[in-house]
Amino acid sequence: MSIVENLKRKLSEPRNDDMLHFSQHLQHDRHAALYHAYGYPETRQTWQRIFPLVQGTGVHETIHHTMDGLYPKYVGEHSILAQDKRLNYRWGGTADAYMEDETGKVWLLDYKTISGVGMSFLGDEPKPEHILQVSAYYHFGPTQNCSTAVLYLPTGGDYKNRWEEPVLLEFEPVSKDELVERMLTVERACDEYVRTSRLPDAPPGQYKWKKRGGRSAHPLWKLSYVPHYHSLFCPWAPLDDDPCGCSLERQREIAECQYQKITVYQESDMDLVKEIGGPDEKPVLSIHAQIRTS
8 A cells, every 4th residue: 555545544534432423413413323323434535535624633733732822721622521311322522622811701612614615604603513513512511601602714715716814703502401402313313223224314405596697787696406515525425335325415506586587497496496485685576497408
């Protein structure tokens, strides 16, 4: 085996510790059930898939080193195990940092590398899956007397190669009861798969309208189905006998809208588009189907 292949194999080595992880298994019941039954597979990964993980690890290490030098009261990489009598499985994770800033405010922080394009889709709060993850650190960690936030660190430019600045998004954790109920749902999905071999459904994607017409008075909008982002990182996708299959989902264009008239590309999607409605608050004047030939 070559030096390159040895390097890639080690970098992509799966973490199988018989524990459900806050960072991976709160969002995707299907992946959690497969992992619980078999562990993650060892697969031949391309450098394109490996490098973002290497890059993210390197950024985390640099941020830890820098923050530790900036703030005297800084604790990085704190391991946490869930302690709750309602839970039947071992759950755990690693909180990125607990720290006290210059004003005396105590923080529980999680660091997330994100593409420049991804930065443009952030709102006023972290992504829902990150809120769940950090809420678990908050409720099962050493203290609840702290503020919670995610620090997003862009790793590239946006569509026009413009770089965003890092952004710190503070949020209120979900309640412990809500969090534990979500964990129990995952546990039930794992139990059901072991008992019946029936996999949970993969997380559904989203239907999104996107403007394509710039600043035109009558812009062109496109409606697309976008698979759940975890389908891009399915651990079983490289296997010839992939037991999951969520990575087979593909983005597809469904309709377009201009001059308040919607054209649906396939007649079978008409009811769906009527339910979703138009791309903005303006009324839609008409909806018709137009079968695509390509």
